[in-house]
Structure formats: structure tokens, C-alpha cells
Amino acid sequence: MKLNYRIVIFALAILFGVFFSAPSLFQMQDGKKVTLGLDLQGGLHMLLGVKTEEAVKSRIKSIAASVKHFSERKDILIDTLQFDEEGITLTLLDKDDVKTIQSFFHEIEGAIVVVVDERISLSLSDEEILRTEQQAISQAIETIRNRLDQFGLTEPVVARQGEEKILVQLAGIKTIEEEQRARELISRAAKLELMAVDEDRTARVYSMSESEAASYGDVILEDAANPNVKHLVREIPILDGSMLTDANVGFDENNRPLISFSLNAEGAEIFGDFTGRSVGKRLAVVLDGKVYSAPVINERIGGGSGQISGNYTVMEAKDLAIALRSGSLLAPIYLMEKRSVGPSLGADSIRASLIALVGGFVLVIIFMVVYYRMAGIIANIALIANLFIILAVMSLFGATLTLPGMAGIVLTVGMAVDANVIISERIRELIHEGKSIHKAIEEGYANAMSAILDANITTLIAAVVLYAYGTGAIKGFAITISIGILASMLTAILGTHGVYEMLEKRIQKSKNNLFWFGIKG
Amino acid sequence: MEFFKYTKTFNFMGKSKLAMIMSIVLVLGSFLILATKGLNYGVDFAGGTIVQVKYDTAAPIDEMREKLKSNAIFEGASITEFGSEDEVVIRMRTTTGDVVVDVGDLARETLVGTGEFEIRRVDIVGPKVGSELKEKGIMSLILAVIGILIYVAFRFEWRFAVASIMALVHDVSIALGAIALVGLEVNLDVLAALLTILGYSLNDTIIVFDRIREGVVKGRDVELSETIDNSITKTLARTTLTSLTTFFVVFTLFMFGGEIIHAFAFTLLVGIVVGTYSSIFVASPTLLLFGFDVKNYHVKLAEKAKREAEKERMRSQFESGVM
Numbered sequence: 075m076k077l078n079y080r081i082v083i084f085a086l087a088i089l090f091g092v093f094f095s096a097p098s099l100f101q102m103q104d105g106k107k108v109t110l111g112l113d114l115q116g117g118l119h120m121l122l123g124v125k126t127e128e129a130v131k132s133r134i135k136s137i138a139a140s141v142k143h144f145s146e147r148k149d150i151l152i153d154t155l156q157f158d159e160e161g162i163t164l165t166l167l168d169k170d171d172v173k174t175i176q177s178f179f180h181e182i183e184g185a186i187v188v189v190v191d192e193r194i195s196l197s198l199s200d201e202e203i204l205r206t207e208q209q210a211i212s213q214a215i216e217t218i219r220n221r222l223d224q225f226g227l228t229e230p231v232v233a234r235q236g237e238e239k240i241l242v243q244l245a246g247i248k249t250i251e252e253e254q255r256a257r258e259l260i261s262r263a264a265k266l267e268l269m270a271v272d273e274d275r276t277a278r279v280y281s282m283s284e285s286e287a288a289s290y291g292d293v294i295l296e297d298a299a300n301p302n303v304k305h306l307v308r309e310i311p312i313l314d315g316s317m318l319t320d321a322n323v324g325f326d327e328n329n330r331p332l333i334s335f336s337l338n339a340e341g342a343e344i345f346g347d348f349t350g351r352s353v354g355k356r357l358a359v360v361l362d363g364k365v366y367s368a369p370v371i372n373e374r375i376g377g378g379s380g381q382i383s384g385n386y387t388v389m390e391a392k393d394l395a396i397a398l399r400s401g402s403l404l405a406p407i408y409l410m411e412k413r414s415v416g417p418s419l420g421a422d423s424i425r426a427s428l429i430a431l432v433g434g435f436v437l438v439i440i441f442m443v444v445y446y447r448m449a450g451i452i453a454n455i456a457l458i459a460n461l462f463i464i465l466a467v468m469s470l471f472g473a474t475l476t477l478p479g480m481a482g483i484v485l486t487v488g489m490a491v492d493a494n495v496i497i498s499e500r501i502r503e504l505i506h507e508g509k510s511i512h513k514a515i516e517e518g519y520a521n522a523m524s525a526i527l528d529a530n531i532t533t534l535i536a537a538v539v540l541y542a543y544g545t546g547a548i549k550g551f552a553i554t555i556s557i558g559i560l561a562s563m564l565t566a567i568l569g570t571h572g573v574y575e576m577l578e579k580r581i582q583k584s585k586n587n588l589f590w591f592g593i594k595g
Numbered sequence: 596m597e598f599f600k601y602t603k604t605f606n607f608m609g610k611s612k613l614a615m616i617m618s619i620v621l622v623l624g625s626f627l628i629l630a631t632k633g634l635n636y637g638v639d640f641a642g643g644t645i646v647q648v649k650y651d652t653a654a655p656i657d658e659m660r661e662k663l664k665s666n667a668i669f670e671g672a673s674i675t676e677f678g679s680e681d682e683v684v685i686r687m688r689t690t691t692g693d694v695v696v697d698v699g700d701l702a703r704e705t706l707v708g709t710g711e712f713e714i715r716r717v718d719i720v721g722p723k724v725g726s727e728l729k730e731k732g733i734m735s736l737i738l739a740v741i742g743i744l745i746y747v748a749f750r751f752e753w754r755f756a757v758a759s760i761m762a763l764v765h766d767v768s769i770a771l772g773a774i775a776l777v778g779l780e781v782n783l784d785v786l787a788a789l790l791t792i793l794g795y796s797l798n799d800t801i802i803v804f805d806r807i808r809e810g811v812v813k814g815r816d817v818e819l820s821e822t823i824d825n826s827i828t829k830t831l832a833r834t835t836l837t838s839l840t841t842f843f844v845v846f847t848l849f850m851f852g853g854e855i856i857h858a859f860a861f862t863l864l865v866g867i868v869v870g871t872y873s874s875i876f877v878a879s880p881t882l883l884l885f886g887f888d889v890k891n892y893h894v895k896l897a898e899k900a901k902r903e904a905e906k907e908r909m910r911s912q913f914e915s916g917v918m
Contacts, residue, residue, distance in 0.1 A: 496833050
């Protein structure tokens with residue numbers, strides 16, 4: 075009696091399938107489970123683009139702010155300072171100061187500095203621009219991930235896709251409001267700027283055009299609480315959110331939520347210097363281009379902390395603090411693709427595909443038994459084992475089951491019996507030729523092998539290509555098809571062969587080919 | 596039970612002329628439909644927006660149309676029933692780039708007052724993403740065909756590969772023709788179905804080819820057309836059976852799988868029928884047409900066997916230490 079190794083492997087495969095698919099089937103607490111795709115459990119999938127040119131602009135703006143601060147500290151008198159997306163141009167009153175500024179500029183990475191008399195200009199090299207753009211994308215991914223981690227969803231996905239796209243996937247969003255909140259949190263620039271109010275001209279702000287304001291080096295900003303109220307502030311901020319180290323929700327004396335923030339050493343120093351110089355003037359706290367408050371500076375503010383009061387709810391304040399804490403977006407993001415599915419639709423999809431799966435499954439099972447009798451039952455055992463194995467493998471890999479993935483499983487049910495059909499037909503043929511049962515089984519399997527392998531491998535090629543090129547839900551289809559094909563080869567080639575080996579003696583004894591193979595003779 | 600018992604060999608190749616004419620007519624007809632009517636690309640490839648809305652009673656489509664007219668952003672939006680009368684889909688070419696407020700949100704606000712409804716699905720595909728998906732889709736089809744071609748050529752012979760590709764082109768053309776004819780929306784799921792058809796149709800073709808190869812190896816001095824007829828007859832039971840079981844399951848998917856899976860299931864249904872037909876009436880006659888030479892193949896096989904034997908001899912010599 076030689077060891078029937080095939081049946082052993084088959085039994086192990088069935089055990090493996092049942093054991094590892096159990097957590098998914100019964101939604102157990104522990105054990106690896108198949109995750110449901112966004113299209114089945116509801117959720118939000120977005121592809122975001124980054125307006126990288128804005129990142130370059132704000133980089134230049136922050137260089138302008140730092141050179142202004144530098145020259146004030148060194149008592150260098152600047153005649154004019156202009157900047158645009160190309161670079162910065164300064165004209166100095168004293169030619170002797172050019173060297174000082176020039177050495178300051180040279181310390182800036184990727185700077186191209188040109189000096190003509192007392193004019194000095196700075197632009198960024200192509201490599202530096204590219205680096206800034208790439209950094210804006212990486213920073214956006216980092217920032218969005220930080221924000222979503224604090225938002226309280228299970229396992230948000232934030233990843234780079236291709237060169238310049240950001241993939242965001244949020245599963246299990248239940249309501250429109252929740253989705254809205256998540257989207258606001260993701261896209262919020264959270265750019266904090268502290269700016270000086272132009273006290274000399276702010277009275278005329280309502281009759282001033284934007285270009286006139288620009289000629290004074292100012293910008294006109296709206297008030298956050300009331301869009302009709304306008305403020306005139308210096309265009310170059312005193313400092314911005316990059317010097318922020320922390321932001322938290324606090325409450326004022328009337329128990330209204332406010333946000334307190336703290337600055338790093340450099341920020342604290344600049345802030346202290348400025349407030350010391352500007353007692354009696356107003357400081358505008360600007361968030362995302364809107365003025366939240368413009369308190370009068372009563373004394374020098376050291377220690378590097380401040381507050382942003384505004385008209386918001388506790389929830390809004392919380393989200394705002396998260397956004398500030400996780401850093402601002404260097405560049406605005408925009409929507410390239412969005413797919414959002416409500417939970418009820420997901421549930422409907424699960425129901426419909428389960429009906430199709432069970433319906434198709436029952437049809438195939440009945441058909442096989444009627445046509446092949448016992449051989450059909452053996453094929454059906456392989457088919458059921460197949461389903462378990464697909465689920466088990468998917469659970470182990472933590473693969474995602476999507477609606478097309480479900481369709482793939484349904485299709486697998488139809489195609490998985492194919493290998494057994496080929497084998498059964500071969501066995502029948504050989505019995506008709508008058509071969510012994512043993513010979514018919516052995517040769518039947520041997521003859522069928524090449525056909526099964528070739529046919530399945532070509533389908534596998536198509537599935538692999540689909541996986542490599544497919545996106546999202548379609549990938550799920552490719553996965554289930556591939557696993558299904560591999561599992562059906564295992565169950566058909568090894569599994570059922572083992573079963574026949576086990577039963578061979580009985581088949582020979584009974585002489586009832588109708589019962590075993592559904593044929594007369 | 597053996598209702599697909601084929602003991603008598605059918606004269607398939609005798610009928611291959613008729614089948615060829617039919618295939619050519621079908622393929623040309625498909626090309627004609629594709630050229631005149633064209634494919635109806637859905638949002639995945641053309642870019643645009645889909646908003647799926649479910650009302651708790653029958654959807655007030657006329658009222659919805661009126662409401663949507665109030666905003667220019669919904670220019671050219673179409674509203675169609677989706678699976679049942681209380682569910683509809685709004686399709687438009689417009690897309691928006693704002694993350695916080697998108698077309699879907701605007702549609703929700705605009706429809707306020709048309710009854711109790713919920714927005715069940717919003718798909719927005721920007722033009723850039725759409726064209727990328729299209730590029731990728733076409734690439735994936737071509738790559739799959741090339742991969743399969745290489746494999747078949749490697750396992751059989753180049754003529755088999757050419758014949759199977761002919762069958763594939765035939766199947767995909769007719770499937771695309773059918774899709775264009777019924778005006779099905781072509782989205783990613785339809786592409787996935789087309790790729791599945793590639794695999795499936797080839798599955799059938801290879802089973803037949805495998806038998807032909809076997810027949811060629813065993814049956815010396817038999818006319819190729821006879822070998823082909825024999826092989827097809829022998830595999831006919833299996834072809835009928837597997838096609839039937841697969842047809843069953845896809846049909847249940849088509850009937851009960853819900854509206855979202857409809858296009859996918861339809862494409863597969865067409866593919867299964869055409870794929871089964873083509874493995875018999877397209878792939879095999881093409882083999883004949885290309886003049887697959889049985890005698891030559893035998894010579895090749897004999898050479899291969901000789902080489903193997905030579906290798907075996909060397910190996911045994913080497914292993915026994917005789918150099």
C-alpha cells in the first residue's frame with residue numbers, strides 16, 4: 075500500500091481553506107480577514123493633484139520675508155523690494171550693503187544671484203524648482219496622512235500614485251456630513267500668517283484697488299467673520315505657520331473656543347522683535363488668506379505663543395487645530411478623481427452579488443451531479459474546496475474584496491469545474507475504449523494535464539496584465555481570478571486525483587460505471 | 596447521463612467555408628457599427644461625473660430636470676433610470692477640481708425639494724485621469740495579447756499562435772460590436788470583461804489545439820483536416836459542458852447581480868458565446884489556411900526527441916563517471 079500523497083495534500087488544502095477563511099466568514103475578532111473594498115462597504119476614494127507652481131511662489135515669498143527681516147536686523151535700508159513667481163529684486167540705498175545681502179542670498183539653497191550696481195536679484199535654479207515641487211507633493215502626502223490619522227477613521231490610505239498624484243482612500247464613511255468634514259480637513263491649507271496692519275493707509279482700504287495696494291507693498295484681505303469688512307496689511311508676513319510647533323483648542327473667558335499656538339525659537343525671536351517695535355499698532359492674525367483677528371499690540375510679546383479667536387464651534391476648532399498641528403500644505407490640492415459610495419449601495423451590491431454567487435453555484439453543482447453522478451460529486455467537492463481556498467488566500471494576504479472581485483469569484487465557479495470536466499471526459503473516453511478502471515484514471519489524468527495547464531496559464535497571463543494595469547476595483551477582479559485559477563488547478567489536478575485513487579478499489583469492484591461516471595457500459 | 600455524446604465525427608472543416616463567411620460578415624459588421632455608431636465611453640475613459648440618486652418613492656425625473664436647468668454647470672446632464680424606478684443616475688461631462696465642494700455636492704443642493712432622496716454614489720473622473728485610464732486600458736489589451744501569443748508560440752508552434760490570435764481578434768471585435776450596438780457604457784468593468792474574454796476564449800481554443808497536437812503526434816499520414824475534425828468532436832462534450840456552466844453563472848450574474856454589474860455581465864455573455872464558436876470555427880480553419888504541415892511537424896518532433904535522447908545519454912555518462 076503506497077502512500078496516497080495526493081489525498082493528503084488535498085485534505086491539507088481543505089483544512090487550510092476552512093481554517094483561514096473562518097475569520098472572514100464569521101467575522102471573528104482575531105485572525106486575518108478579507109477587507110471589503112470601498113464599493114462594498116461604502117467610502118471615499120480620491121485622486122488629488124498638487125498645484126506645485128504655488129509651492130514655488132510661496133517659497134519665494136518666504137525668502138522675501140526672511141531677507142526683509144534680515145535687513146531690518148542689520149539696519150540695511152531697502153529702497154524697493156519686489157517679488158513674483160520668478161524671483162526677488164531688491165534695490166538698496168547704500169551700495170556697501172550689497173555684499174551683505176549677497177552673502178545672505180548665497181546661503182539659500184539653489185539660489186541664482188545677480189548683482190547690478192545697487193540692485194540685487196535672486197531666482198531659483200531649475201533643479202531647485204523641481205525639488206521644491208517634489209517636496210510639495212511629499213509634504214502634502216505627509217500632511218494629509220497626519221491629519222487623517224487624527225481624524226479617527228480606521229486605516230485611512232494616503233499614498234503617492236504615479237509621479238504627481240496622491241491617492242486617498244477612506245473606508246467606512248457613513249454620512250454625507252462625515253465625508254464633508256474629511257474633505258475639508260484634507261484640503262485645508264491651514265496657512266497661518268501673522269501680518270502687520272498698514273496703519274498709515276488702512277482707513278482708505280474701502281476705496282483702494284488691489285493694484286494700488288500692491289504699489290505700497292500691501293494686500294487687501296477680507297475679515298473671516300464678515301466678508302464686507304476689509305483690512306489692509308503688509309504683503310510680506312512677519313512670520314508664517316512653518317515656525318509653529320503646536321496648536322491646541324482652548325477657551326476664552328466667555329467659554330468660546332479659541333486656538334492657542336506656540337512658536338519655535340526662531341519664530342519667537344522674530345515675533346518678540348516685531349511686537350517690541352510695533353507697540354500701539356495692530357497685528358493681523360491671518361489664516362488661509364482671511365483675517366481672524368487684528369488685536370492692538372500693547373507690549374512686546376515674548377515666549378512665542380499666541381491665540382486665534384474666531385467664530386467657530388468646538389468641532390471646527392478641533393479640526394483647525396489638527397490642521398495647524400500637522401502643518402500647512404505648501405501648495406493647494408485639487409480633485410482629479412473621486413469615487414464615493416454610500417454604505418447602503420455597498421450593502422445592496424453585496425446582496426446582489428451573493429445571490430448571483432449562490433445561484434450560479436447551485437446551478438453548477440446540480441448540473442455536475444446529474445451529468446457525471448459520482449464523478450460530479452467529486453468535482454463539486456473540489457469546487458467547494460476551491461471557494462474556501464480563495465477566501466483563505468485573500469484573508470492571509472489581507473487582499474481587498476471588491477464588487478468586480480465578487481464577479482471574479484462567480485466566474486471562477488463556472489470555470490473551475492472545467493478542469494474536472496476535461497478529466498472526466500477523458501476517463502469516460504478511455505472506459506469506452508475498454509481500458510481498465512485503473513488505466514482509465516491514470517491515463518485520463520495524464521492526457522488532460524497539458525490541456526489544463528496551457529488553458530489556465532493563458533488565462534492567468536490575462537489576469538496578471540489586468541492586475542498590473544488595472545486600478546482599484548478592477549485589481550480585485552484580477553486577484554480573485556488568479557487565485558481561483560491556481561486553486562482550481564490544485565484541487566483538480568491533485569485533489570480529485572487523490573480521491574479517485576482512494577476509491578479505485580471500490581470502483582473496480584462495483585462495476586457500475588453509470589453510478590461512478592454517469593455512463594453505460 | 597451523456598446527452599453530449601458525440602460518437603460520429605462531424606465534418607467541421609467541410610463547413611468551415613460557410614463559417615468563415617459568417618465570421619467575416621460579423622467582424623466587418625462590428626467594424627461598421629464601431630465606425631458609424633462608435634463606442635459610448637463612460638466617465639472612466641471620457642471623464643465626467645456620475646451621480647446616483649435613490650428616492651424613497653418613484654424618482655421625479657421631470658422635476659429633477661427642471662431643477663438641474665437652474666445651474667449652468669449641469670449643462671447637457673442626462674437623467675436615466677437605474678435598475679428600478681426610484682433610482683436614477685445623472686450623467687454629465689462636467690467635472691470640478693474643488694475638493695470640498697464638487698459637482699456631486701452641487702447636485703445634492705440643487706435637488707433639494709424634489710422629495711426624500713439619498714445620494715448613493717458620486718464618481719468624478721477628471722479629463723486627465725480619464726485619458727490616462729484609456730491609454731492604460733488599450734495598453735493592457737495589447738500586452739495581454741502579446742503575452743498570450745508568446746506563450747502559445749512557445750508551447751505549440753507559431754501557426755497555432757497566429758490562429759489563436761485570429762480567434763481572439765474575432766471575439767473581441769464582435770464583443771465590441773455588440774457593445775456598440777446596444778450602446779453600453781464602456782467603463783473599466785467592461786475592459787475587465789474584455790480581458791476575461793481573451794483568457795476564456797483562448798481557454799477553449801487551447802483545449803482543441805491540445806487535442807489536435809495529440810492527434811498529429813499519434814496519427815501518422817492522416818489528413819490534417821481529418822485530425823482537426825476528430826479532435827473537435829472529441830472535445831465537443833467538454834466545450835459544451837464548460838460553456839454551459841460558465842454561461843449559467845454569468846447569466847445569474849446578469850439577472851441578479853444588480854445594475855452596477857450589468858455591463859460587465861453582458862460583455863461576458865457575448866464573449867462566452869462567441870468564444871466557444873470561434874475555438875471551433877475560427878481557430879482551427881485558420882490552422883488549415885496557414886498550411887500547418889503535419890509531416891514537417893513530425894520531423895521536428897523526431898529531431899527534438901533525438902536531442903533529448905542525446906542529452907540523456909550524456910547525462911547518464913556523466914553521472915556514471917565516464918567522460
